[in-house]
Amino acid sequence: MPSAGSTQKRKQFFSFNKYIWNALDWLYPPSCCSCGRSGVIFCEECQSSIMKIKGNLCISCGIHLRKKQTKCVDCLENPPIFREMRSWAVYEGSIREAIHSLKYKQNIALGHILAKQLINVINQSNWKVDLIIPIPLSDSHYKQRGYNQSALISRFISKSINIHHSNDAVVRVRDTKTQISLDIKERFTNLDGAFWGNPAKLNTRSVLIIDDVITTGATMQSCAKEVIDAGAKQVYCLSVARAVLRTSKQK
């Protein structure tokens, strides 16, 4: 439990931030990142159209299962290195627009809105986490963008639920080609040796990795492997959205 002093400091931090955001909203009126409606950065209608990922999910990787099973064939055949992987929504429609806006249009206030949804997912889980980290960006992407969109989300989660955060417990040590045109096997090869986990920060920790989107899961799995190799006890993976495109036989 946080102390009364730390709770007070967090309250002050959030009210100060609120003041700044209100001032910016007055100077530059926002518009919905998905439909363009003015006055809000992500309107209620667009948010309510988001398709959440729920129902009967594989207890390991979180994909939908048609039958009343607890684990998908892939996880049974090749148990993943992470304990659980979950995503809040299907990567399509307005959530796709929101993530695109957060990533490429400097609409960084969306990070807080999306983080709140992930806090709900965490609160409904039975995860035991003592360190939260974002999927790191490559140096070239960071220089180009000026921020890591996953870190905006993970830092807000960390402050809200009072769990330690690290930006550099895992770093990208190698630039990788864009994954878009690669098949699943090529994606894993492309990520070989891309991350490095710092044992001084990860040893014996129970780690939650945050990303904006999971496509095939190759990035999360490569990062999770580094976290475990660096001595972490267990690792959980969570993203805002997930592209639901793999069949149960794909990894």
Ligand SMILES: [Zn+2]
């Ligand atoms: Zn809208």
Ligand SMILES: [Zn+2]
């Ligand atoms: Zn699975």
